[in-house]
Amino acid sequence: MDKFTQLAADIGKLWSKYGVSYLNGIEATLILALVGTVIGCLIGFVCGVLNTIPCAKTDSPVKRFFLGFIRALVRIYVEVFRGTPMVLQAVFLYYGLPYFTSNAVKFESVWAAAILVVSINTGAYMAESVRGGIISIDPGQTEGAKAIGMTHVQTMLNVILPQALRNIMPQIGNNFIINVKDTSVMFIIGFPDFFAAHRAAVGASYLYFPSATVEMAGYLTMTLVASVLLRWAEKRLDGDSSYELVQTDPLVMTAGTYNHPDRGTPFDEHSREYRENLKQSMKNRNFRSRGER
Amino acid sequence: MGELILQVRHLSKAFGSNQVLRDIDFSVEKGDVISIIGASGSGKSTLLRCINLLETPTSGEIRYRGQNVMGRDVRPAEYRSHVGMVFQSFNLFNNMTVLENCVVGQVKVLRKSREEARTHAMKYLEKVGMAPYINAKPRQISGGQKQRVAIARAMAMDPEILLFDEPTSALDPEMVGEVLGVMKSLAEEEMTMLVVTHEMAFARDVSSRVVYMNQGVICEQGSPEALFGDPKRQETKDFLSRFRNT
Secondary structure (H helix, E strand, O other): OHHHHHHHHHHHHHHHHHHHHHHHHHHHHHHHHHHHHHHHHHHHHHHHHHHOOOOOOOOOHHHHHHHHHHHHHHHHHHHHHHOOOHHHHHHHHHHHHHHHOOOOOOOOOHHHHHHHHHHHHHHHHHHHHHHHHHHOOOHHHHHHHHHOOOOHHHHHHHHHHHHHHHHHHHHHHHHHHHHHHHHHHHHHHOOOOHHHHHHHHHHHHOOHHHHHHHHHHHHHHHHHHHHHHHHHHHHHHHOOOOOOOOOOOOOOOOOOOOOOOOOOOOOOOOOHHHHHHHHHHHHHHHHHHHHHO | OOOEEEEEEEEEEEEOOEEEEEEEEEEEEOOOEEEEEOOOOOOHHHHHHHHOOOOOOOEEEEEEOOEEOOOOOOOHHHHHOOEEEEOOOOOOOOOOOHHHHHHHHHHHOOOOOHHHHHHHHHHHHHHOOOHHHOOOOHHHOOHHHHHHHHHHHHHHOOOOEEEEEOOOOOOOHHHHHHHHHHHHHHHHOOOOEEEEOOOHHHHHHHOOEEEEEEOOEEEEEEOHHHHHHOOOOHHHHHHHHHHHHO
């Protein structure tokens, strides 16, 4: 029991001294994860769409070469960034660019480098998710759109991608939660995230375990809140399950009734009897109104 | 002779080594209601899909108002906006409400204003009796209702000709009537229609010409009275007798 009181006291000590730096770390982590996920999704969408442009054998050789070239590029991008650790990608880009350009090109801020790395990493994963999302949509949707004269781009933007987006929302959520945690590797290029706050705190205080407890609780809170928000967003995307009727539907009939059931009966508008009755009543009414005048 | 809208000449289509359509020749004039009947696998749907360029014909040509639509100077999307299509599986856009389904094409393809498109769409939605359901999503309405919306969506584009690919085959029997009723009223308003169907009563009573297809060729065509009353070819007789007996 006294171990727990000890822990509480240590955490209190840490918080009073480094509370601000922990909170700043949380802020930086969330911003980096959010921006990285959003840009990554955009990259993923572009790659996914490029990968699903239809290519018929009858198309011109130029178009086919161009499409093949783009697809090869996307493939290389996906394989390289999905197949290497993000820690190394960060080091590679952050130190690699100045190294090769003899310091002519370098990252002005560690933020730019971190966002770039997280984005292209997320993009590589999302490219495949988006491709999956697009091919999961019934081809009938594409045909329906084409049949009313939409071009490939219009079909994608108005019909396919909105539906694909809904289908890959769980994937986007996954990526966001992974990013919240995995941005912790950005300490390697000196990015001031939540984990970097831990390293700074323990470097001075040597309270490894209490600080790790703070970190665990912090990350878990962030990811739990994110999951709840994502579920809510998915529900919102599904829209209301009820709808408003404007009036009743007059056309629902039973099988084969394009011959109206009244046909041949005195109620049929087209029968002689009905017309005669109608004519008669019109005449009577006209007669009466004239008389009253 | 009416105004010639569509001419199909020597049209053939093969999927690999499977020759689905062979040397199809026929033409459609304004106001024609043509029913295409025939056994499953006889190439009816493929013919319709070729006309709308959803399938690329292997050879032959399709002339829309005299112009070959497979030529390099014709954009398929532009051509398709003049040729409406109603599918067996409805193919309504699942991410949009009934009204948006009928508006989106007018706005994006015909570049109409949203207001104008809405008024125009409402006209057709009222005609097919779906005006009460404009706020519903496709998953919330029945098959017959979906197909009526699909017809309204196609009509809202003001097409020159409307293609129906077995519009009632995916429907429960009690919903067939409401869709055929809408199609009949369109026929009465002299909409040009090309209908692939298994509804023999509709083909007989509503269409101005009936085309019987067998194994990828047009076996016999003529007025409904002639084709149903006095078929010339043995294949046609055999096919029709199967329907009479049931």
